[in-house]
Amino acid sequence: MKPGSIAIVGAAETTELGKIPGMSQTQLHADAALNALDDCGIKMVDVDGIATAGESPINLAHYLGIVPTWVDGTGVGGCSFMLHVRHAAAAIAEGLCSTVLITHGESGRSGVGRGGFGGGSASLAAQFESPYGPMGPPSMFTIPVLRYMKDFGLTVEQLALIAVIQREWAALNPRSSYKEPLTVDDVLNERMIAYPFTKLMCCLVTDGGGALILTSAERAADFPTKPVYLLGTGESVETPMVSQMDDFTSSRAFRVASRKAFAESGVHHSDVDHLMIYDAFAHLPIYGLEDLGFCERGEAGAFIGERHTAIGGKLPVNTNGGGLSYMHSGMYGMYALQESVRQLRGTAAAQIEGAKISVAHGVGGMFAASGTIVMSNEKP
Amino acid sequence: MADRTKIPRPRPTPETQHFWDGTREGRLLIQACNDCGHVYFPPRPFCPSCSSRNVDVLEASGDATLYSYVINHRPHPGFDGPYAIAVVTLAEGPRMMTNIVNCDQTPDALQLDMPLKVTFERLTDDITLPYFEPVGDAS
Numbered sequence: 001m002k003p004g005s006i007a008i009v010g011a012a013e014t015t016e017l018g019k020i021p022g023m024s025q026t027q028l029h030a031d032a033a034l035n036a037l038d039d040c041g042i043k044m045v046d047v048d049g050i051a052t053a054g055e056s057p058i059n060l061a062h063y064l065g066i067v068p069t070w071v072d073g074t075g076v077g078g079c080s081f082m083l084h085v086r087h088a089a090a091a092i093a094e095g096l097c098s099t100v101l102i103t104h105g106e107s108g109r110s111g112v113g114r115g116g117f118g119g120g121s122a123s124l125a126a127q128f129e130s131p132y133g134p135m136g137p138p139s140m141f142t143i144p145v146l147r148y149m150k151d152f153g154l155t156v157e158q159l160a161l162i163a164v165i166q167r168e169w170a171a172l173n174p175r176s177s178y179k180e181p182l183t184v185d186d187v188l189n190e191r192m193i194a195y196p197f198t199k200l201m202c203c204l205v206t207d208g209g210g211a212l213i214l215t216s217a218e219r220a221a222d223f224p225t226k227p228v229y230l231l232g233t234g235e236s237v238e239t240p241m242v243s244q245m246d247d248f249t250s251s252r253a254f255r256v257a258s259r260k261a262f263a264e265s266g267v268h269h270s271d272v273d274h275l276m277i278y279d280a281f282a283h284l285p286i287y288g289l290e291d292l293g294f295c296e297r298g299e300a301g302a303f304i305g306e307r308h309t310a311i312g313g314k315l316p317v318n319t320n321g322g323g324l325s326y327m328h329s330g331m332y333g334m335y336a337l338q339e340s341v342r343q344l345r346g347t348a349a350a351q352i353e354g355a356k357i358s359v360a361h362g363v364g365g366m367f368a369a370s371g372t373i374v375m376s377n378e379k380p
Numbered sequence: 381m382a383d384r385t386k387i388p389r390p391r392p393t394p395e396t397q398h399f400w401d402g403t404r405e406g407r408l409l410i411q412a413c414n415d416c417g418h419v420y421f422p423p424r425p426f427c428p429s430c431s432s433r434n435v436d437v438l439e440a441s442g443d444a445t446l447y448s449y450v451i452n453h454r455p456h457p458g459f460d461g462p463y464a465i466a467v468v469t470l471a472e473g474p475r476m477m478t479n480i481v482n483c484d485q486t487p488d489a490l491q492l493d494m495p496l497k498v499t500f501e502r503l504t505d506d507i508t509l510p511y512f513e514p515v516g517d518a519s
């Protein structure tokens with residue numbers, strides 16, 4: 001940030017202060033946010049960046065109706081908002097977003113709709129989804145797929161094939177959790193978890209971790225490793241409630257994040273040598289291929305069927321075996337990035353010959369959040 | 381046998397209380413914006429489309445269609461399994477998660493876009509949940 005380049009233009013507190021038993025904690029955020037918009041004469045639709053602490057920025061973006069291209073949920077206690085201001089300044093200066101909303105709301109005295117102990121059941125998801133018996137990602141992340149299958153004619157065999165092809169990749173990787181070959185029938189005959197998903201269409205549950213170190217391209221020359229340069233990045237969130245996704249056949253968060261990343265990078269889809277799409281469940285690569293723009297709507301099932309994402313295909317996808325066969329500890333995005341780095345260093349177990357550009361695309365929650373990173377081993 | 385006391389209990393907030401008061405009286409309440417006309421759910425005291433605080437509560441017809449679902453096969457103490465977790469589209473536009481009751485919990489019985497009607501089940505003195513059931517003589 002250049003000094004004097006970023007300004008605070010709107011500021012307001014909640015309508016009342018003191019004792020506010022008539023508002024939940026989330027609504028205190030919203031009340032302050034609406035007042036700040038009024039203060040500077042803009043609408044929520046003008047806001048494209050959101051930062052908050054003590055409340056999920058996903059919850060808040062959905063509650064307020066914001067489509068963000070920048071999201072910060074840094075929570076380090078009472079000074080979180082100073083960090084948000086600093087991060088927002090960097091983001092605006094970098095063009096990641098243009099107008100940031102930073103909110104605070106806390107029902108510290110009345111304790112209305114507070115998270116944490118005994119407060120979980122007051123969230124919108126707890127009120128309007130939990131009573132209907134969802135049991136975590138396997139029975140929630142999967143809910144949209146029947147709509148996709150009906151609208152685009154995707155078959156359950158095409159869905160199963162995704163697990164089969166990823167197992168083929170995993171077989172090349174000594175660190176994969178599962179390497180034995182699979183057939184479509186093997187996948188379909190496995191135990192049903194949440195129709196139409198059998199166990200082999202759901203990610204593994206394993207232990208593990210990963211870490212990355214970043215520095216400037218200038219300093220990278222001083223390191224012994226082959227640098228992987230960032231070309232473009234994108235992020236967004238949609239809703240913490242899968243039932244409230246705009247369209248069950250497409251993820252808005254995927255579209256917003258990836259568009260931003262591709263635009264920043266200047267990379268064309270046909271230039272991409274390697275792609276990682278976070279595959280918590282077998283339908284994720286379908287949504288990813290289409291929402292990132294590699295396939296037209298409704299065509300990803302056939303694209304995978306033609307083995308374009310498989311070994312020897314024109315767009316190798318999830319070359320480590322993915323969350324379905326490599327590993328999945330819970331927040332798999334780190335492993336997608338690790339595989340992109342290995343491919344661009346030329347050290348992957350299933351190395352793509354001459355890979356220069358890799359895209360790693362991640363999901364958070366159940367289509368709730370998304371991040372896309374475009375990388376290269378060559379400086380543009 | 382399902383133990384209905386094991387169904388997670390919603391805890392209303394001031395912004396959602398009207399919804400739970402409505403279901404207790406057998407009414408499905410959603411909201412509409414007086415400025416832009418947007419009809420929305422879940423509840424909040426301002427319009428998520430245009431940020432206006434000028435919004436009203438309105439009673440939905442209770443008509444809906446089946447948008448998507450899964451049939452959960454893992455055991456849940458509150459349900460006789462396997463059971464469908466569904467999302468329906470209300471005639472007025474908003475979507476909500478629900479269970480499809482008075483209907484076999486099978487892919488054959490649960491056809492996307494089938495017409496549904498709201499029905500209510502009292503869970504506690506405070507909480508009555510809206511469910512949906514097939515219209516007409518479906519199983």
Ligand SMILES: [Zn+2]
Nearest residue numbers: 413416427430
């Ligand atoms: Zn409106």
